[in-house]
Amino acid sequence: MTWLMLAAAPFAPVDQEYLFEARQMQALSFAIHIPLVCFGIAFPAFVLFMEALWLRTGDPVFRTIAKRWSKVMLALFAVGVVTGTILSFELGLLWPNFMATFGEVFGLGFTLEAFSFFTEAIFIAVYVYGWGRLSPRAHFLSGVPVVIAGFTGSLTVISVNAWMNSPSGFTLEGGRVTGVRPLEALFGNHFLWHEVVHMYVAAYIVAGFLTAAVYSFAWLRGRRGRYERVALVVPLTVAALAAPVQIVVGDWAARTVARDQPTKLAAFEGLHETKAGAPVHLGGWYDGEEVRYGIPLPRLLSLLAFHDPSARVEGLEKVPPEERPPVNVVRVAFQTMVGIGFLLTGISAVYLFVWLRRRRLPRSTWFYRAVVAAGPLSVVALIAGWVTTEVGRQPWVVYGHMRTEEAVTGASGVPVGYASLVLVYAGLLVAVAWILRRLARAPVEVQSRPSGVAPLMAGAARPEAKGDR
């Protein structure tokens, strides 16, 4: 028993002056990485869809789009690889106690993820470099593993997050973990499924609306050739179908949170006292006891959380103040996410309605303006969603078992690291914006069909900017 104590001692909590900076650093890295993940998950499916259309119809416009998009896919994947590596470095650099104590419980999730990621990397390389070097059929098939790996990758990573929110599959004895059952911890976790589905659908929404926003912008600028129209409708259609479903999935997620993390649910609303028939306040501010200046919607919280307008909802008072998350951050993030979610669903409804009723695209320029706005807004909703669940989990890193301040590194220099990371990431964003612009500006070359379709985009093309790689 003594060796147990001795072994546990080196990873006793330390006094880290810059805990907040460490958390910000991790959050920043996530905020940069997650939109890229969306493109890793959903964009390959768009590209393959385009290629499938080409294989079916022989219309070269689809091949051109697929090929151009595949270069974007590769560029974003490469950046995603990098930012993902940084995240895994930071787990060790910033949260050594967390890793030392619980690494063996959840590590398997990342090990499996590494394989998904590896598969994705290999086949993205084969796919992008294989244009014109593999038979069309083999080339299409080489893209399929990318889509599958995108799903399994998000599944395994989110299994870790689900475990942090709903830890199980181990026993804690004197600060040391014993009796680890990793499969149960990761995949027998009922937080996993709603988180995965919610994120997976979100990926299609974000990638779809962002891509559509680009071509909507082109549309507003008067560039409406076949190329732009086709490139607009595919991602827009997928996102428009996914957005309403996301509301239903979100409802499922909220019910699970209500059952298993009542404190987090209370923070969504800023509900202080436990009460039956709890309301939701739109807007306003939680002052530590109640929500001020919000518009109350009676009984809505009970209805949302338990599908029963008079259900009893646990308030923040149930736990001591030091175990409550920063309520306003969670609240604002939650409402932002939900608000944008409904907005996106509204845009989707217009689009689908016009198509199903009139068999055409919407004509109002306001619709296209809305789609341009929907791109960045969907990213905001995505990040707000992660803030909701991650800040809502605070002060715990492993819900109910380890507090974030117990996990942090004892090393000095966190602010310096934070500052350098901010600088480097600013550079990264500029570089990504620059490369995407370059890729977009390369002239669109579509072999015209026999019917003779007019040449398309007349962008300010630089002939030498178009490379085959």
Place this chain on the structure above:
Amino acid sequence: MLMLLGLAAYAVLGGADFGAAFWQLGAQGEGGRALREHAYRAMGPVWEANHVWLIFVLVICWTAYPEAFASIFSTLTFPLFVAAIGIILRGTAYTVHAGTAREIERRTVDRVFSISSVLTPFALGAAVGAVASGRVPVGNAAGDLVTSWLNPTSLAIGALAVATGAYVAAVYLAGDAARAGLEKLAVAFRRRALGAGIVTGAIAFGGLVVVAFDAERLSDRLFAWPALAAVVASAVTGLLTLELVRRSRFEAARYGASAAVAAVVVGWALAQRPELLPGLTVQEAAAGRRTLVATVVGVAGGAVILTPSLALLYGLVLRGRFDRGATEAEATARQRTRQGRISLLRLAAGAGAVGLPLTLLFDGGLLLALGVALLLASVALASLDLGSAITAHVADGELEPPATISIENRPSRD
């Protein structure tokens, strides 16, 4: 064992990758330009795949040896953070490179790429040196944050990492250039390979001397069976490889160089045994049995998928199927008339109609799962149907007259 494999693979392939960039650093002028482009071209397809080895090592480490991982990362914050920054810069520069058009842009990007490619292996090497010389105690930032990595052994191993990368890369690139029939480049890289080989050998030898003085425990074990065998094997293969390069037998030299580097990694691992960190043996550091079993099974399962995929990728690259100017294998896609589709949309609507109430009504269990699955299927089916229908419409159809008129009647904004 698995970690070792990953480490060796990263040392060889990642090293080559870093090294390729190292050669770009010194390359100037017209000839240098060709050299730099060749390095990008050869490394392009495998870049992401190479990189994943590192992630692989990390995740296995924290799963199987969580305490060791945490100790190493907290004490060696500085070099590892530098490595991380280097990785960001490298990846970014690599991504951006594809879009560079002007010489000045290209040169800036290459500069960032090369510098970060030297920084990263050096920092990682220094971290290895810290662990090898027993300067990382168990605990949260328990070691000295500076001297743990700023010491003779760390510097020697850092330098060795950079030199090794340069050497392996030169051998690979010479082989690539020779295969592609680029005589001048092949000669240039052959010269570099020979030079780097000698330098690497010298650093390795010097490193052994440094270790003998600086890290006695390590050197005691390094100069005894079985680590000594690996050291000798590395030296012998290294010399053989040099001879192969001299005779321009690049294909064989490629394997020789890889083997020499792998032998160094094995030698280190053997010398390290049985302690991972001072006072923490590999046995003690290991995670619980179930975790280890699950990890091994997971890795084995992954390997079943990955081995053929990797073979495909490296095979395509090495056989040059990805080279420019490869025969256009692409046949024109068959033009097919659109066939009548089964109404996927109806199917989607049906799935949605069943899935929605199930998802809303149940709090768990199979029925909820069924509901969610049906909802997702509904989105997928509807996407397929509407996606192709709307696409066909906009691809074939005319622009909608009212929209174009309303815009075109306005004065142009640009």
